[in-house]
Amino acid sequence: MVAAITTDTTDLALNACTAGENYSAQEGAFEGPEKLLEIWFSPAWNQVSEHQHVTTTQNLMMVPRPVWEDMLAIVKCTVLNMIQHDHVDAYLLSESSMFVYPHKMIIKTCGTTTLLLALPRILEIAKEICGFDKVWRVFYSRKAFMFPDRQVGPHKSWESEVAFLDQYFDDGSAYKIGNMTGDHWHLYTTKPADDVLHHQNNMHDVSSPPQDHAMRSSSSSPSNSSSDDDNGDETEPMDQTVEIMMTKLNPKHMERYFYHQQGTPSGVEGGQQVDRITGIDQLYPGADVDSFLFEPCGYSSNGLWQDRYFTIHVTPEPQCSYASFETNIPISATTKGGASIDPLVQQVLRIFDPAAFSVTYFSSASTSNPRKMMRAMTHTPGYQRTDRILYEFDGYDLVYGHYVKTSPPLPLK
Known part of the structure; x- marks a missing residue:
């Protein structure tokens, strides 16, 4: 039996939100x-x-x-x-x-x-x-x-x-x-x-x-592979997760994540419209996707592909713009780039065009290759890498990377 732990009851007070309301916006x-x-x-x-x-x-x-x-x-x-x-x-x-x-x-x-x-x-x-x-x-x-x-x-x-x-x-x-x-x-x-x-x-x-x-x-200086010699298992990791956290998003791109009474519906219908016009629906064309556009702004979606998921969340306001993408769908199962996460990262970046972003890449250690994972974050066009750090945990390897934009904003397509 888990022991009971006393917590300040004021922190446990239930919110007064009804279904569909956004507490933090309130x-x-x-x-x-x-x-x-x-x-x-x-x-x-x-x-x-x-x-x-x-x-x-x-x-x-x-x-x-x-x-x-x-x-x-x-x-x-x-x-x-x-x-x-x-x-x-x-x-x-x-x-x-x-x-x-x-x-x-x-x-x-x-x-x-x-x-x-x-x-x-x-x-x-x-x-x-x-x-x-x-x-x-x-x-x-x-x-x-x-x-x-x-x-x-x-x-x-x-x-x-x-x-x-x-x-x-x-x-x-x-x-x-x-x-x-x-x-x-x-x-x-x-x-x-x-x-x-x-x-x-x-x-x-x-x-x-x-x-x-x-x-x-950890040190903020980039880590580098000392050798290109793999000598690792070529099989797909049993479990891996990629998360991309993006800030200072292109304001023009963010206009699509605002509800407009005359033109853009909210809710599920609005979410589906955002999927089509932004290219989110092309990330995993075979997935079942559940999207939602909030009022006055903001977007969330979940997608399921077999027994794996992806999820996207967008805060479009210019003073605090942020978007996150996360998936545990195996990279090699859905991209032409083999085990490299670079094609996926670049596809996500084209949707949001952030001025800076961080990537975390977890892979089960029994089948991952740390050197290959490090090289997965070698170069992202239009960005300079400021960090690339490898951690080896019990059962998992993690690569963290951070990037800042060096090229002009992407035009809206």
């Missing part, structure tokens, strides 16, 4: 960069019953939608729509997305949402409905906030987020990656283990100072 905090929480309860969907000692029908996808909606009220967001495939449910939220697999879940929320405050409820749901007693692995990440002073609860600082996560998980490590005086990215991760969850008999005293961490601030 609060005036247009914070595009998302908080991302990924919890693996088992190593794979077909290992749930063996790992958790439950029946083959018990998994996260059996949780009723109203139960998830109740949990999301703690986060301060609502469900707009949902699409389903055999091994994944994709929830489009008022502030980003949630993906539920039989064995894991990914929640990504922007603005002043209180994502981590929902963690106790997520663990309760997994225990009460699915019979899950254990957590196999956890990832939590976010880009540096644009407006950190507007965040609430544990999200007021990276240190408080890490301390909060430490109350629930064993052996977590926290990292700050990139230029600490400029654009950078935060990551918290646990090692893969039979169970990383704190239980009653080994619960840390939450009133004591947070435990020491591998809190790492």
Whole structure:
């Protein structure tokens, strides 16, 4: 049983949003960069019953939608729509997305949402409905906030987020990656283990100072491969995720993400129109896509391709413009560039034309080649790379890259 942890009840007060409303817009905090929480309860969907000692029908996808909606009220967001495939449910939220697999879940929320405050409820749901007693692995990440002073609860600082996560998980490590005086990215991760969850008999005293961490601030100078010799496995990684976080977007391109009463509809119809005119629908032509255009502006979409997803979120206002793209669809399965992420990155950049962007590229270590991953970020036309950093974790390799624009803005097509 997971030990109960006392949290300030004012932080847990449910929002007054109705379905489809945007809480952060109401609060005036247009914070595009998302908080991302990924919890693996088992190593794979077909290992749930063996790992958790439950029946083959018990998994996260059996949780009723109203139960998830109740949990999301703690986060301060609502469900707009949902699409389903055999091994994944994709929830489009008022502030980003949630993906539920039989064995894991990914929640990504922007603005002043209180994502981590929902963690106790997520663990309760997994225990009460699915019979899950254990957590196999956890990832939590976010880009540096644009407006950190507007965040609430544990999200007021990276240190408080890490301390909060430490109350629930064993052996977590926290990292700050990139230029600490400029654009950078935060990551918290646990090692893969039979169970990383704190239980009653080994619960840390939450009133004591947070435990020491591998809190790492990486060098801002680019890392370079010393050799082109691969000698690695050529097979496709079993699990990989690419995330592109873009700032200072081309204002002309952003006009398409505004609702106009005379011409551009809002909601699902408006989202589908945005897909067509921007080329988003050409990223994965075979995917099932669920898109939404907000009033007065803003755009979100989820896409499912087999049991993999992609998701896009856009904050178009010029004073805080931001767009994110994320996918766990295997790169070689959908591009002509083999295992290189460069064609995908360039296709996304043509849609948004950012003045700066960061890329994170996770790949399962058992089948990835770190040198090949490093070379995947060697050159992006029209941009100068300011960072390229490799991390090797237990089970995964990560390459982080940051780029600034050196060419004129792209014309609108």
